[in-house]
Amino acid sequence: MSRCTRSRSVGLWLKWQMQLSKIQHEVSELEVDPLWADPGAPNPELSSSAQLHVGCDLSQAVFFVDNFPPSDLSKIPPVRSHQRDSYPPGPSPIRTHGSAASPSHQHSFYNQTSTQSNTMCSSCFAIPSISIKLIGTSVALLYGQRSLTANSHKYTRRITFTVSFLISIALSGIGIFLFVLSVNPELRRRNFVNLCVGQNLKGSPLDEHRCGILNEGNVTGRVMEFGAGPGTNFKCWENTNIQVEKYVVVEPNTYFEEKLQAEKQARGLEFPLEFVGLKGESVDIAEDGTFDVVVLTHVLCSVDSPEVVLANADRALKPGGRIIFMEHSKELREGTTVWYLQQVAAPILAIVGNGCKFLDMRSVIEGYLSNDRFELEMLDFDAPMPKMMTFARPHVKGVATKR
Numbered sequence: 001m002s003r004c005t006r007s008r009s010v011g012l013w014l015k016w017q018m019q020l021s022k023i024q025h026e027v028s029e030l031e032v033d034p035l036w037a038d039p040g041a042p043n044p045e046l047s048s049s050a051q052l053h054v055g056c057d058l059s060q061a062v063f064f065v066d067n068f069p070p071s072d073l074s075k076i077p078p079v080r081s082h083q084r085d086s087y088p089p090g091p092s093p094i095r096t097h098g099s100a101a102s103p104s105h106q107h108s109f110y111n112q113t114s115t116q117s118n119t120m121c122s123s124c125f126a127i128p129s130i131s132i133k134l135i136g137t138s139v140a141l142l143y144g145q146r147s148l149t150a151n152s153h154k155y156t157r158r159i160t161f162t163v164s165f166l167i168s169i170a171l172s173g174i175g176i177f178l179f180v181l182s183v184n185p186e187l188r189r190r191n192f193v194n195l196c197v198g199q200n201l202k203g204s205p206l207d208e209h210r211c212g213i214l215n216e217g218n219v220t221g222r223v224m225e226f227g228a229g230p231g232t233n234f235k236c237w238e239n240t241n242i243q244v245e246k247y248v249v250v251e252p253n254t255y256f257e258e259k260l261q262a263e264k265q266a267r268g269l270e271f272p273l274e275f276v277g278l279k280g281e282s283v284d285i286a287e288d289g290t291f292d293v294v295v296l297t298h299v300l301c302s303v304d305s306p307e308v309v310l311a312n313a314d315r316a317l318k319p320g321g322r323i324i325f326m327e328h329s330k331e332l333r334e335g336t337t338v339w340y341l342q343q344v345a346a347p348i349l350a351i352v353g354n355g356c357k358f359l360d361m362r363s364v365i366e367g368y369l370s371n372d373r374f375e376l377e378m379l380d381f382d383a384p385m386p387k388m389m390t391f392a393r394p395h396v397k398g399v400a401t402k403r
Contacts, residue, residue: 127179130347134175138168178351192354193255196229200263203235205384210297210326211236213397217324221292224248224316226280226309227299230256231263244271248291252279253354280309291316296325300364302356310368317402323369326397328383329361341391361396369400376400 145164149157181188214236220243225233228249249260254277264273276283280303294313300306313323331339342358349356362380369376378398385392 128182128347128351130351131175131179131182134171134178138171138175141168141171178348181351188351188354189253189255191352193230193253193259195352196232196256197259200230200232200235204386207235209381209383209395209397213326213399214295214324217293217322217399219293219295219324220244222246222248222290223293223295224250224291224313225295225297226250226313227296227302228256228260229298230259231267233295233297234263234267234269237269238267242269242271244269246274247271248274248276250276250278250280250283252277279303280312281305283312285312285315288315289318291318292321294321294323296323296327298327300325300327300361301359302354306359306364307368310365314368314373314402319402321402323374323400323402324398325365325400326395327361327365328358328392329380329394329396330358331391331394332360338391338393345391365396365398365400373403374400375403 141164145160149160152160181191210233214233219237222245225247228251251257251260254275257275257277260273260275280299294316296309296313300309303309310323317323331342333339346358349358362378365378366376376398377400378396381395381397382393383395
């Protein structure tokens with residue numbers, strides 16, 4: 001292959017990557033109209049040279065693009081805001097008994113993809129687009145370095161090839177790892193548990209904010225926590241005289257149950273702990289209006305519908321009860337370093353981070369809790385995160401008291 005041909009191939013590959021990223025960015029947070037919700041159904045408004053299919057599970061946003069011209073982006077069917085229109089304020093009408101399945105009438109992009117049971121249309125890629133990008137980039141890097149160093153000294157060429165080869169192997173390895181996780185829900189859940197437990201053991205500068213808002217919210221009485229993970233919040237009550245009558249954990253990943261009990265014992269906490277292995281959207285609040293506190297920390301980003309979870313939290317609370325929350329948020333200032341890092345991290349986090357997404361959490365929380373039934377106090381802050389997690393710096397925390 002000539003140098004000109006190799007350079008042109010690399011250029012076409014990079015152009016395709018940029019085009020694919022643009023399409024994903026446009027579609028990833030939108031809710032597709034139910035009439036076009038079937039990922040296998042072609043859209044009559046799109047040209048024959050462009051089809052977009054969505055498939056696989058919650059952790060994947062899979063796109064098949066064939067010469068997708070920019071003009072076709074305007075022909076994507078009508079969309080509705082997932083945050084504003086899907087669920088009106090007020091108690092959730094959904095009452096499921098013992099089922100972890102999402103409500104059948106929800107039409108969010110993520111729920112539509114998760115109900116396909118990994119069934120793909122015939123023309124869709126069966127692997128996440130991030131894996132394709134990483135493996136493709138590794139191949140382009142190997143070919144590209146040969147063109148750049150063609151006239152260099154042989155030792156320079158050898159060193160450049162060795163470095164490029166090692167980087168390519170690393171990128172391909174990450175891509176394959178993400179693919180394996182994406183198609184193996186069991187492995188993905190176990191990996192997420194190990195990730196959370198390891199982070200909890202190391203501790204974090206964010207614990208100061210975590211414990212601060214929990215103490216400010218006064219966790220007492222009957223408590224319900226959505227997405228407790230390995231019991232990361234329990235460290236805030238070690239060596240304290242916390243007065244908890246009952247602690248109910250709603251957590252769909254049942255591998256966390258053993259870790260929760262172990263963490264509770266390690267922190268010397270004596271309150272009774274009940275584990276409910278369901279999604280926050282699917283839990284049946286049988287004892288409406290009987291809880292004093294609902295805790296939400298780093299959970300709303302990974303649920304199918306934050307609005308339904310907040311509705312269930314509302315239903316669980318008695319008058320005067322409190323919702324205590326701390327969530328990472330989307331960087332709204334486009335073009336900043338954090339914004340770019342979030343664009344890079346988003347497809348990876350969706351797989352390794354339990355389906356976590358970057359949402360405008362202030363808008364999500366205000367959309368449900370900012371009304372005459374709640375007194376809402378919320379603060380935006382930059383969390384002290386490790387350099388490798390700079391993308392997660394934007395945070396919100398606060399307390400919503402039910403009137």
